[in-house]
Amino acid sequence: MWRGDLLSSLEHLQNGRYAVLKKLGEGGKGVVYKARDTALNRVVAIKMLKSAVLTEEAHSRFTTEAQAVAKLNYPNIVSIYDIGKEDERQFFVLEFIDGMNLRDLIETYPEGKCDLQTVLRMAIDICGALQYAHSQGVLHRDIKPENILITEGGTAKLMDFGLAKMLGKPSVTQEGIIVGTVAYVAPEIALGKGADARSDLYSFGAVLYESLAGKPPFPGEDPVKIIFGHIHDYPVSLTRLNPKVPQALAVCVMKLLEKEPEKRYQSATDLLMVLREVAEGYLREVLVPSGKPSAVVPSPRPSGVREIQLIDRAEEMNLLRGAVDRAVRGEGSLVFLYGEAGIGKTRLTRELGAYARLRGMQVLYGRCPALFRMDGVPPYVLWNEVIKDYLETCTPEQLYRVIGYYPAEVCKLVPEIKQKLGMIPQSLPISPEQERDRLFEAVSQFVTNISKETPLLVVLDDLQWTDQSSLLLLHYLARSVDKASLLLLGAYRDTDIDDRHPLSPVLTELNRERLLQPVALKRMSFDEVSEMVRQILEQDDVPREFCELVYERTRGNPFFAEEVIKSLKEEEVIYREDNRWKIKEVAKIEFPKTVKSVIKNRTSRLDDDCQNVLAMASFVGNDFTFEALLGITGIGEDKLLELMEKMLKTGLIREKVIRGEDLYCFADIMVRDVVHEEVSHLRHKKLHAAVGTALEKVYDKRIDGHLGELAYHFLEGGNKDKALDYFLKAGERAQKIYAYDEAFSYLQHALTLLEEKEGNLEQKVRLIERLGELKWWMGELEVSMEYLNKSLDSWNQLKDKKTLQGFIRKWH
Structure with missing residues (x-):
C-alpha cells in the first residue's frame, strides 16, 4: 500500500543525486516534492507516482510514453528532465515552477470566478501548449486546474502530459468507479470511444468554464451524475453565472463543450485564433470604452433545445445501481422499469448506462421503432438491434469467441455476422417445432458469452412497441440470467399494456417464475x-x-x-x-x-411548411431520416434543412445518431400522436401511399427488415397488389426465422387480400395450408386442423390429384 510519509526514504533518492527539500503537495496519482539536483546544482520538482509499476510490459510502456513527452520543448509546458524508479515506483524529475496551480488561484477569488484578463492570458498560454504538443503527436488526457501552473510572473504552464496513458488505466476505487478528473472528462472518453486532440479541447473548455463560472460545468459529488452530465446535459450558460463574461468568450467555451467532437474547434490552432480575437476585443473594450450600453444576447445553445438535468430519482437509482453492482459480481437479473408516458424512463435508463460503464460493464441497446402500426415491427427487432450494437465494436476474434454452438441461427437474425466471420457452418436439420427453441438457445448463448468476456448491461427500451418473438426470446434468456454477469433492463409504459398486448402474458409468466424485479417510476413531488x-x-x-x-x-x-x-x-x-x-x-x-x-x-404555432413536414414524418413513425423526408415531401434539400433547423429549435423534434446513422425523432411519442391525429382521414390514404413509395426506395438495400412496415403502408394507401406482395414476403421471412406468430399474422392479411380478388384459387389454397402448418408448429392443433381440413376440401374441389396425394401423404 502507498504511504504518504516517504519523505525520509526519498532523502537519498537515486543514491543521493536528488536531495529532497520539502513536500509540495499530493494528488490522486502522486506526491510532489521540491528537491535539489546535486549533480547540476539546480532546484527541481520530483513527482513520485503512487502506483507501483509491476510488470516489464508496464515499465516499457511507461518509459516509451515518458520519452515522447520529454521531447516536448515549449515555454508553456513543464519540462521533464529525468525519469527513474525507486522502491518499485516510477518518478519524474520536473522543471520547478515557483508559483501556484490554477486550483489554488481560483480559490483566491470571490466565488471562485477569476478576472477576465487572467483567464484570457492563461487560456492563450495553455492553448499554445496544446497546439505544440498536438503537433508532436502527444495528447494530454488529463487537463484540470491542478495540472496548470501559474508562475509568479503570471505565465501559465501545463504539466503531467500523457500521465494517464503512461499508467495504462484510469484511476479506480475499490468498487471500480473512475474517479479523480470526471469533472473535466470528454463525453467520448466516458463512453469508451477513445481520445483525440478534440478531447483535450473539451477538457480545457471545462477548465475555462470553471475559471469563469466559479464551478465546473456539471458540479456535484456523485461521479456517475457528473459523467452523465458530460454525455447528455448542457451546462448552465456562462453569462447567467457570470454576467461579466463577454459574449464571444461564452460562445467559445460552449463550443468547446459540445458533445460531438465534430462540433468543437477541430484543432488547438483554430481555438488559439479565436482566443486571440476575444482577447483583443476585450482589451479594446477595456482600454477604449464605447460608452454604449451592452445588448443582452441570448446564451449560446446548440441548434436543438438543451435537455435538462435529471431530477433526483434517488430511490429508483439505488435499486438500479444495486442490480448493476450484483451483475458485476456475477449475479445477473432481469429488471423492468415502468410508468406512464413522459415519466422519465428512457432518461433513467441512460443514466444507469453511464453508471454501468463506470463499473466496467459493456452496454448494448435493443431499440424498438415506434412505427405507425405496432404489428409492422419486424420479428426479433430488439435482439437484432442488440447484436448489431455488439458488431459495431467487436473484433472478428471476439465475435468468434462469443458466437456459441449455433452461429448459423444467429446469422438468420443478423446476416452481417458473416461479413466478420466469413464461412458459417450450417446447423443440422431438426423438426420445425424444435427450430425456434434452437434459435432461442443460440441467441441466449451469444448474449451470455459476451457477458463472460465483460459484464454486460442490455437495455431494452419501449417494450410496449416490440414484437412477440422478441418478448418470448427475452423470457427464454431470463431463465438463465441469474448465474451470469448480465443485467437485462427493460422499460415500458404500463398505461399502454392491456390483456391483449403481447407483453401481458410474458409479464404474468415472468412474475409467476419469480424472474422479474419491477421498478415503478412515480410522478414527481x-x-x-x-x-x-x-x-x-x-x-x-x-x-x-x-x-x-x-x-x-x-x-x-x-x-x-x-x-x-x-x-x-x-x-x-x-x-x-x-x-x-x-x-x-x-x-x-x-x-x-x-x-x-x-x-x-x-405545433399550431409552427408555419404551414413546418406543420406539413411534421405531419408527413408522423406517418413514418417516431424516428425518421432526412433521406426519407426528402422522398416523401418533395421539398428541396436546402429548404428542408432550413425547416428542420426551425423545428429543432422548438424542441418538438430532436437529432440522434444510432450506429453512425443520423436520425430525427419526435421529442416524445405523444408529439407524434398529436400531429398524426390532426391529419384528416381524406389525407391519410394519400400520405400512406407517399410514405410507402418513398420508404421502398430508402430501404432498397435492407428491405428484409421493413417488409411488414411497407405492407401496412401500401394497404392503408390503397395499393392492394403491393400490400399483398409485401405481406407474402414478410410472412415468408418471419417463418424462416421461426417467428410463427408474426408469420401467421402477415399471411392472414395476405389471404384476406387474395380472397378479395377473382381467381387465384390455387394460391389461396396453398396459403390456407401454410396457415394450418404454422398453427401446428405453434402447438394450436385444433385451429391447425380447421385450416388443413379447409385446404383439403379446396384441393378436392380443384381435382388436382397429384397435389391432393402429396397433401394426404404429408398430413396423414
Missing part, C-alpha cells in the same frame, strides 16, 4: 417539480405560486411540466426582461388541461 422549473428557466427565484400551479395542473409528470413551460415561453406568458425570466400574474395564466392540448398549441 412538488419540490421536484419546483427544481425542474428552476432548471428549465435557469434561475432560482421562481415564484412559489407558479411552481404550485405547474405541479397542480401537470400532476407531477415531468414531460407535461417541461412542455407547459416551453408553451408559456412561446406565448410570452414567461418573458425576458433585464436578462432574467419574468412571469405574468399567475392568477391570470390559462393553463391547458392535458399534455396533448399543450403539444397541439405548440
Whole structure:
C-alpha cells in the first residue's frame, strides 16, 4: 500500500543525486516534492507516482510514453528532465515552477470566478501548449486546474502530459468507479470511444468554464451524475453565472463543450485564433470604452433545445445501481422499469448506462421503432438491434469467441455476422417445432458469452412497441440470467399494456417464475417539480405560486411540466426582461388541461411548411431520416434543412445518431400522436401511399427488415397488389426465422387480400395450408386442423390429384 510519509526514504533518492527539500503537495496519482539536483546544482520538482509499476510490459510502456513527452520543448509546458524508479515506483524529475496551480488561484477569488484578463492570458498560454504538443503527436488526457501552473510572473504552464496513458488505466476505487478528473472528462472518453486532440479541447473548455463560472460545468459529488452530465446535459450558460463574461468568450467555451467532437474547434490552432480575437476585443473594450450600453444576447445553445438535468430519482437509482453492482459480481437479473408516458424512463435508463460503464460493464441497446402500426415491427427487432450494437465494436476474434454452438441461427437474425466471420457452418436439420427453441438457445448463448468476456448491461427500451418473438426470446434468456454477469433492463409504459398486448402474458409468466424485479417510476413531488422549473428557466427565484400551479395542473409528470413551460415561453406568458425570466400574474395564466392540448398549441404555432413536414414524418413513425423526408415531401434539400433547423429549435423534434446513422425523432411519442391525429382521414390514404413509395426506395438495400412496415403502408394507401406482395414476403421471412406468430399474422392479411380478388384459387389454397402448418408448429392443433381440413376440401374441389396425394401423404 502507498504511504504518504516517504519523505525520509526519498532523502537519498537515486543514491543521493536528488536531495529532497520539502513536500509540495499530493494528488490522486502522486506526491510532489521540491528537491535539489546535486549533480547540476539546480532546484527541481520530483513527482513520485503512487502506483507501483509491476510488470516489464508496464515499465516499457511507461518509459516509451515518458520519452515522447520529454521531447516536448515549449515555454508553456513543464519540462521533464529525468525519469527513474525507486522502491518499485516510477518518478519524474520536473522543471520547478515557483508559483501556484490554477486550483489554488481560483480559490483566491470571490466565488471562485477569476478576472477576465487572467483567464484570457492563461487560456492563450495553455492553448499554445496544446497546439505544440498536438503537433508532436502527444495528447494530454488529463487537463484540470491542478495540472496548470501559474508562475509568479503570471505565465501559465501545463504539466503531467500523457500521465494517464503512461499508467495504462484510469484511476479506480475499490468498487471500480473512475474517479479523480470526471469533472473535466470528454463525453467520448466516458463512453469508451477513445481520445483525440478534440478531447483535450473539451477538457480545457471545462477548465475555462470553471475559471469563469466559479464551478465546473456539471458540479456535484456523485461521479456517475457528473459523467452523465458530460454525455447528455448542457451546462448552465456562462453569462447567467457570470454576467461579466463577454459574449464571444461564452460562445467559445460552449463550443468547446459540445458533445460531438465534430462540433468543437477541430484543432488547438483554430481555438488559439479565436482566443486571440476575444482577447483583443476585450482589451479594446477595456482600454477604449464605447460608452454604449451592452445588448443582452441570448446564451449560446446548440441548434436543438438543451435537455435538462435529471431530477433526483434517488430511490429508483439505488435499486438500479444495486442490480448493476450484483451483475458485476456475477449475479445477473432481469429488471423492468415502468410508468406512464413522459415519466422519465428512457432518461433513467441512460443514466444507469453511464453508471454501468463506470463499473466496467459493456452496454448494448435493443431499440424498438415506434412505427405507425405496432404489428409492422419486424420479428426479433430488439435482439437484432442488440447484436448489431455488439458488431459495431467487436473484433472478428471476439465475435468468434462469443458466437456459441449455433452461429448459423444467429446469422438468420443478423446476416452481417458473416461479413466478420466469413464461412458459417450450417446447423443440422431438426423438426420445425424444435427450430425456434434452437434459435432461442443460440441467441441466449451469444448474449451470455459476451457477458463472460465483460459484464454486460442490455437495455431494452419501449417494450410496449416490440414484437412477440422478441418478448418470448427475452423470457427464454431470463431463465438463465441469474448465474451470469448480465443485467437485462427493460422499460415500458404500463398505461399502454392491456390483456391483449403481447407483453401481458410474458409479464404474468415472468412474475409467476419469480424472474422479474419491477421498478415503478412515480410522478414527481412538488419540490421536484419546483427544481425542474428552476432548471428549465435557469434561475432560482421562481415564484412559489407558479411552481404550485405547474405541479397542480401537470400532476407531477415531468414531460407535461417541461412542455407547459416551453408553451408559456412561446406565448410570452414567461418573458425576458433585464436578462432574467419574468412571469405574468399567475392568477391570470390559462393553463391547458392535458399534455396533448399543450403539444397541439405548440405545433399550431409552427408555419404551414413546418406543420406539413411534421405531419408527413408522423406517418413514418417516431424516428425518421432526412433521406426519407426528402422522398416523401418533395421539398428541396436546402429548404428542408432550413425547416428542420426551425423545428429543432422548438424542441418538438430532436437529432440522434444510432450506429453512425443520423436520425430525427419526435421529442416524445405523444408529439407524434398529436400531429398524426390532426391529419384528416381524406389525407391519410394519400400520405400512406407517399410514405410507402418513398420508404421502398430508402430501404432498397435492407428491405428484409421493413417488409411488414411497407405492407401496412401500401394497404392503408390503397395499393392492394403491393400490400399483398409485401405481406407474402414478410410472412415468408418471419417463418424462416421461426417467428410463427408474426408469420401467421402477415399471411392472414395476405389471404384476406387474395380472397378479395377473382381467381387465384390455387394460391389461396396453398396459403390456407401454410396457415394450418404454422398453427401446428405453434402447438394450436385444433385451429391447425380447421385450416388443413379447409385446404383439403379446396384441393378436392380443384381435382388436382397429384397435389391432393402429396397433401394426404404429408398430413396423414
